[in-house]
Amino acid sequence: MSAVTSAHDEHDDHGPKKGFMRWLTTTNHKDIGTMYLVFALVMFFVGGAMALVIRAELFEPGLQFVNPQFFNSMTTMHALIMIFGAVMPAFAGFANWMIPMMIGAPDMALPRMNNMSFWLLVAGGVLLFSTLFMEGGAPAAGWTMYPPLVLQTGNSLPFAIFSIHLLGVSSIMAAINIVATIFNMRAPGMGLMKMPMFVWTWLITGFLLIAVMPVFAGAVTMLLTDRFFETSFFDAAGGGDPVLYQHIFWFFGHPEVYILILPTFGLASTIIPVFARKPLFGYHSMVYATIVIAFLSFVVWAHHMFTVGMPIAGELFFMYATMLVAVPTGVKVFNWIATMWKGAMTFETPMLFTVAFVVLFTLGGFSGLMLAIAPADFQYHDSYFIVAHFHYVLVPGTVFMIIAGTYYWLPKWTGHRYNEKLAKVHFWMSTISVNVLFFPQHFLGLAGMPRRIPDYAVQFAEFNMISSVGGFLFGFSQLIFLYIIIKTIRGGEKATGEVWEGAKKHGLEWTLPSPVPYHTFETPPKIK
């Protein structure tokens, strides 16, 4: 495939290979983008099913369905699959599909590596999933895999660690590819400060990934040698320190959560201007805010460890640094609202999800600010309050924007308009149920319910029941999403090239026909 030369006319549309070999050997950024998105969607439902096992068990006090060990496996695997299987691949899919088209490039800079990074992701995902069937069960020490507990894992530990290595290699390759593409493949005239915000946020995300994935790989490798080769990095009896792992893990882990949110910011900054029919407010401050957030992400990691017993100077430093994150994040939210201000807004589904994102993500931001206050965190820490917090930023935050991005670009990818009415049903169902699901968890945490427990005291019964009802509603609402996507791929009202009124002004991708031809921008477009 990659041997295909480009000595053809601009609109000459090469057909891809037929059958399975097309997907196995493809180096086309659109094919690879599609595969990433399909993989992410499948994992979204797999991880979601695990979440429903958790919510079913927590529906009422007492153990009804699973034993505590399997329950812990579910919380662990749910998180790993959602983070590494669903959210990160979804963003890699968007990046693959859209970044070349947004910057006027014919493809990604490193197309063969692109193929490899996707298939390594599949290998890592399958390996991780297979641990469920191993003796001793899947990893059950939480997605953070703190030693010494994680070292008690059964046979699955080395497999889980190897799958993390594979997923890490895959992410690093994807990140290198994206950074290389953005730096080298922009159409003439597209300076860095003319790039769309989605491209900017992914550029910074790429650097974060390259910086921290090796750190994570190092941490889990030390687990491996502690377990099998008699090192004692994390064992006090041999001169090590279990808390060292936490420092290394969160040095990766905090930038990681921004890896999950920065492309989300980019999507919101892309979608709001189109539906407000206005340019993005404060483009420059958006770029700077993103860079500042990325920088801060490296110096706030220990706020995940306020209760671990740090020296007072450490507690105070990490409290102040964490509170600072609110400033650039606030700038972003204010900019989005200023973009809506005095626009001529319409509320098609992508915009609806984006508005819900702005409100609900900010709510998660508020609880984040509360968690930053170290003395108060001594109460919130490891309670359901933190569970509510990070699910607010990740579900109506990140996942909502992935859904918004899908609705936004689906007509461009497939050439068909999706069913707007049904999509709005999907929006309202999701938005209402996500709040029924996660809002009561704030109350549970404040009232004293710890996270990661399969059973609870009876004073937590009411809100757990409400939360579980919300969970099942939210889960099943996503079947509407699946239905809409399949239906739109198969057919429907033809979409124009521009798709959204006036979208041409907002991005190069809307100057192309819908569906996009297999090869685009073989000669670079002119940027004014």
Added chain:
Amino acid sequence: MIKIMLGDFSVKKTKQIFAHLFLMLLGVGEANAEYALNMPRGVTRISNDVYDLHMLILWICVVIGVLVFGVMFYSIYYHRKSVGHEAEQFHDNVKVELLWTVIPTIILVAMAIPATKTMLEMDDVNEPDITIKITGWQWKWEYDYLDSGVHFFSSLDAESNQARQLNSGVEAADVDNYLLNVDNPLVIPVNKKIRFLLTAADVLHAWWVPEFGWKKDNVPGFINDAWVSVQKPGIYRGQCAELCGKDHGYMPIVVIAKEQAEYEQWLEEKKAQALAEASSADRQWSQAELMAKGAEVYQANCASCHMADGQGVPGTFPALAGSSIVTGAMDGEVAMVLNGRGMMPAFGAMLNASDLAAVISFTRNGLSNKVGDSVQPLIIKPMLAAMTQPEEDDDW
């Protein structure tokens, strides 16, 4: 001091209305359990400070939220295409952008000041009246009163433990303080500064009683400290807050705060009890006595891993029924139980000679094993003394 804007009465009322609305919406029947919407104020000065910080930052967020979303929804309502609003094309305003960078920074600095003050106070563990060492185990707590030598383990009470089994058939609501009750509560005097030294024997745990306003991790091989001074006598309940394996949800904490005199009385009782237990090892036990005591000790200490019937959990916890160690030579089992191996803790450090002799005898003649022999506390006692000798020299 930060005053909360709503009085107690109206808070309660709003709480009730909210909760009832929620429940009515979902058609959930009225339940009797006491649920709470907010963090408890707690029973120490620090926990009150923490509560005030929590409410202050909450109200700051609410005010900012109302303002920001107010502007947004105003815009969503009035600046729509369908009401004929024309889009303006501005995209920058340095003054406004500076303003919304500077104002949040000022708010944050203002917030950091009281937070730092509370933080410093929490950190000051100097000059305690009493020091208690708390050790986290999978899955129980060990309390060690360093000043008076009182020492005991505290695990989930038997009634909760029975009800919590998969499909136990017991309604959680019928159990008093389901999952929040223990066999041996921690007892402390009120209005005394009590310093806790926190550590763990196996994996990470975290000791959390919400009414005290903090939690702190128990890290194996390291010692953390924290303190409380409880202002009101009462029973305060909490749980382990750091994932510590399969029974993480089943290691509650119960603290009883008593007046000084009552506390001292309790202390004397505990000491007398410990003496009686120690002397019980100096006599011959009958087989029936050993089996009865052994069954009790087994349920409290062994059943969470090896299961009540001794069948274990395949792949994780070995079965005792038919096990080659349990049905093999006595010395082998005694060494295993006393010293532990891998995930099996060294019970020599946890149980007294009578309990050890009883539980070893029980495993050999119960759980469908029929070895026929038994071991006397008198045999175990010198072994324990040999184990603990070096540690007693350590004055830590």
